[in-house]
Amino acid sequence: MAGDYPDPSVAKIGNTYWASATSSNWFPAYPMMKSEDLVHWETAGFVFEKKPDWADFYFWAPEVAPEKGKVYIYYTAHKKDGNLCVGVASANKPEGPYRDHGPLICQPDGSIDGFPMRDETGKLYLIWKEDGNSVGKPTPIWAQPLNEERTALTGSKQELFRNDSPWEANLVEGVSIIRHGDYFYALYAAAGCCGHACTYGTGVARAKSLLGPWEKYKQNPILTADPMWKCPGHGTPIEKDGRHYFLYHAYSQQGGVFVGRQVLLREFRFTDNGWIDFESTAKPMASMPGNITYDFNDDNLPKAWNWSVFRQPVTHLRKGQLQINAQPDKFGDYIGHRTTSPNYTAQTTILTEKQEALAGLAIIGDDDNAIGISLQGTQLYVWKLEKGKEQSLGKAQIEAASRVKLLIKVQNGSSLSFSYSTDGTTFKPIGERSIDGSYLPPWDRALRVGLTAKGPNSRVALFDDFTLNSGH
Known part of the structure; x- marks a missing residue:
């Protein structure tokens, strides 16, 4: 998906795939794009045509999460007179209109990259990153129970993992989780996301229970720069026709920061030893009109x-x-x-x-x-x-x-x-x-x-x- 579409998320709703992406300080916020084949996309609407009352800028990292006839969008935004928070909005259909339910978590150092996931018993959790790197601290990934109305967290939070490997540098973020066989698999991004000097890559961790213990793959990172694309990361896994794909962003080696982080689709498989292995190249994007x-x-x-x-x-x-x-x-x-x-x-x-x-x-x-x-x-x-x-x-x-x-x-x-x-x-x-x-x-x-x-x-x-x- 050529152009500026960072932090993409994708879900299948009915027979159609729906994706969204970070809009940051461009508006309207969070384009809702649909596709029949994960390759050809069109924009059908937006989550926010006007800002939620509580937020002022930095509309980042939407996560498309359909369940029980509704579509939920977990998103990050900057709170007025505060810091970054994870909020949630919902609609009866993916193109909207969306109703905002406000922020779910606002930690002093910032909370970003919300992802909903049910544990092995069916209990709903919100997974997110504490934005410690913004103040020179580690970046724990937290999980906390979320009520079924998606209006409030309940219970207490528990850390899943944090940036503790050299390649991860000052952060881990953008976690998305898929359950397969005996394991939950967390695909996550680490290191520097953005700009000319970006160092982003993608790692994977696994656990038999959502709350852990989590084990990181010894061969991380599993996605790194190649001759065409650099700084790959922050995406969502999706299944199509029995095959698994990862929709994520990267900068093209040619266009770089001027064109922005573009959406790529790459197939992966679950290996015999219980990990994830990516295909060597991303699928070619649909041709764009010149x-x-x-x-x-x-x-x-x-x-x-x-x-x-x-x-x-x-x-x-x-x-x-x-x-x-x-x-x-x-x-x-x-x-x-x-x-x-x-x-x-x-x-x-x-x-x-x-x-x-x-x-x-x-x-x-x-x-x-x-x-x-x-x-x-x-x-x-x-x-x-x-x-x-x-x-x-x-x-x-x-x-x-x-x-x-x-x-x-x-x-x-x-x-x-x-x-x-x-x-x-x-x-x-x-x-x-x-x-x-x-x-x-x-x-x-x-x-x-x-x-x-x-x-x-x-x-x-x-x-x-x-x-x-x-x-x-």
């Missing part, structure tokens, strides 16, 4: 678009045009689209006749980091925002035209160049030929290419289309 075009003729914004968890834009679709209401601060309001390759072009058509705001096209890391090109009237600007501070990279007075096309070309994920066209065919460069965008990605997520609107709140930016052309 060209994606939006003409904005729908009534609603397509599900592929995201925005900041901190600032939801006001958008309208009318007569094949997208209108974004402007905001005066930073680079304005915006919507963003995932990229699937480190080499791509993005293009949009600005309608200037009713143009009131600075309308633009940008590569976006977050609210404080972006590089883009914007048009107001006949004035064109190339700009850079780094840590909230804006810098001009070029400007030009262009000839008047009712429609102006803006184009960004990206190479190797971080080399950016800009051009424009007033006749729809001939593009003229503006600004530096190679602008360095290597600083843009936040530590835990990938870039978006987006449409921007900056100016007084009463003004709007109008877009006629958007095209993303990805080279793979």
